[in-house]
Amino acid sequence: MSVKLKVIGYLAHKDTLGEIEAILGRIDNVVLSMHLQGGGWSLKSIGDEELPDIIIHEIDGDREEDLQALEKILLEYPDKVTVYVTYKDGDMETMRRLMKAGVRDTFPQPIQVQELVGSVTKVLSGKRVRLSKAKGGKGGVTSFMSAKGGSGATTIAMNVAEMLAHDFKSKVLLIDLDIQFGDVALLLDLMPGNNVMEALLQPSRVDPVFLKALITTHDSGLDVLASPADLSPMGGISPEGITHLIDAASELYDFVILDVPRVLTSWTMAALRYSDPIMVVGQNNMSTIRDAKLIIDKLAHEGVPTANIEVINNRAMAKEGSVPIEKLKETLGIERMHKATNDFKTSVHSQNQGQPLQDVSKGSHFTKDVHALADYIYVLQNGEHKKKGGLFSGLFSK
Ligand SMILES: Nc1ncnc2c1ncn2[C@@H]1O[C@H](COP(=O)(O)OP(=O)(O)OP(=O)(O)O)[C@@H](O)[C@H]1O
Ligand SMILES: [Mg+2]
Structure with a gap:
């Protein structure tokens, strides 16, 4: 069974989007879906479609509706969706709020390749084990x-x-x-x-x-x-x-x-x-x-x-x-x-x-x-x- 990991990137900047795409592109079986904040796609659509395994959110001038949508996802799917945040000059207030809501990890920029790849790989192997166990x-x-x-x-x-x-x-x-x-x-x-x-x-x-x-x-x-x-x-x-x-x-x-x-x-x-x-x-x-x-x-x-x-x-x-x-x-x-x-x-x-x-x-x-x-x-x-x-x-x- 080929286990795929669905990762949604929801980034404030084009550069961050490109960087994450390049880093995660090196992991086999990761399916990326990348969006720019304010670009028409919304976190609120999550839940209607197939759930992602990971969401990577960039903190920078966040809109209240996005923060609320993240809090809702973390509350409803704590075991299914892992949320990471990345930031350059992160607003501490927002950071604290998201950490409290259950964000798994934070990646300050410039993003350390091994840390991000390591974290995503861990989620992928966890999913493989879970699915294998579910099948007996x-x-x-x-x-x-x-x-x-x-x-x-x-x-x-x-x-x-x-x-x-x-x-x-x-x-x-x-x-x-x-x-x-x-x-x-x-x-x-x-x-x-x-x-x-x-x-x-x-x-x-x-x-x-x-x-x-x-x-x-x-x-x-x-x-x-x-x-x-x-x-x-x-x-x-x-x-x-x-x-x-x-x-x-x-x-x-x-x-x-x-x-x-x-x-x-x-x-x-x-x-x-x-x-x-x-x-x-x-x-x-x-x-x-x-x-x-x-x-x-x-x-x-x-x-x-x-x-x-x-x-x-x-x-x-x-x-x-x-x-x-x-x-x-x-x-x-x-x-x-x-x-x-x-x-x-x-x-x-x-x-x-x-x-x-x-x-x-x-x-x-x-x-x-x-x-x-x-x-x-x-x-x-x-x-x-x-x-x-x-x-x-x-x-x-x-
Ligand atoms: N605990 C041990 N005590 C004594 N000899 C051992 C022990 N473990 C392995 N050996 C011997 O060490 C030699 C090398 O073992 P092995 O081929 O398993 O190593 P390897 O790490 O796979 O080597 P390679 O790097 O060539 O693949 C063999 O002759 C083996 O019998
Ligand atoms: Mg050997």
Whole structure:
């Protein structure tokens, strides 16, 4: 299901209108409808037609009828319509009045691109989750990306996906977006007949039926959309292609897990903007932390909400890493951190045998940590635990 976000801009100045159009034009699935104040269109018409998801109103010499119309919308549709205001030399009186009425956020001019894109993206992902839940869907889209090559993003993504499918009895699709060096199929000992490029290069053909034909199923029940076996060029991949693919996947599956390569392009950004949470995987050492910081800042600049980003401190040692966890949170500006234990033996066995972690060593700390992550994502996106005494009881009893 392709979820569109309807955004109405109601601006006092042509320049602001152009600026907002240029900023929001970079988000896929946003449908803009822009109006100049005093130009014939009126906020009062809202409610008669289809409701917008967002209204962006510019404060400058506001007319009383507009303010009243905004107050009415905020009162009648507090959960459906998000109102933002932007201003240059905002009249404080008007600002206070609108904030009191329930305006979600204010954007002083010049508008900070990342802040506006981040806020709008957040509303879009909220709408996707709401609609998916309304249709009986369970989960959402989670991305894994390494902060530095070889941090363990693929290992954790793959095993979280396998556990969600097998232990949590959910419908899970793992998409290997590491187009050139993806190794999910190899690590799970699969022989895929088709791969993700077939979907990415033909966005208009992608629907649930087409998608199903490209998928390979692992013994655990996990469905995999593999990357190509050769070094395919990535030039033809578009943000639209990736969005269509995730749209179709979300329609079919409870959980969609993306293994995203560490390349920051328009299409990887589109994948990350679709995801909540985005798990950045790295080790606790200075050079990885520096790269993680660069990535997180760049993502924020591209409108990927920092609030959606979480960090997994992989290969953690018994002793604390080089940077204490509180310091790490502060440096990266990330609140939610997870830990996965260093375990060379289990990792190598799993890799060499083409088997998930829990099939080679169910009781290892690393396996348990990854299981805790699967549990975390299940609860985060599904909003509830499986019943006590159900699937988990005795899971790690060995
Ligand atoms: N917790 C861990 N303890 C020990 N080894 C690990 C751990 N997690 C991953 N590894 C090993 O680290 C190596 C790199 O892992 P992986 O391929 O998952 O990283 P990645 O971040 O996806 O790398 P890339 O940037 O190449 O995509 C693998 O050999 C894997 O088995
Ligand atoms: Mg990888």
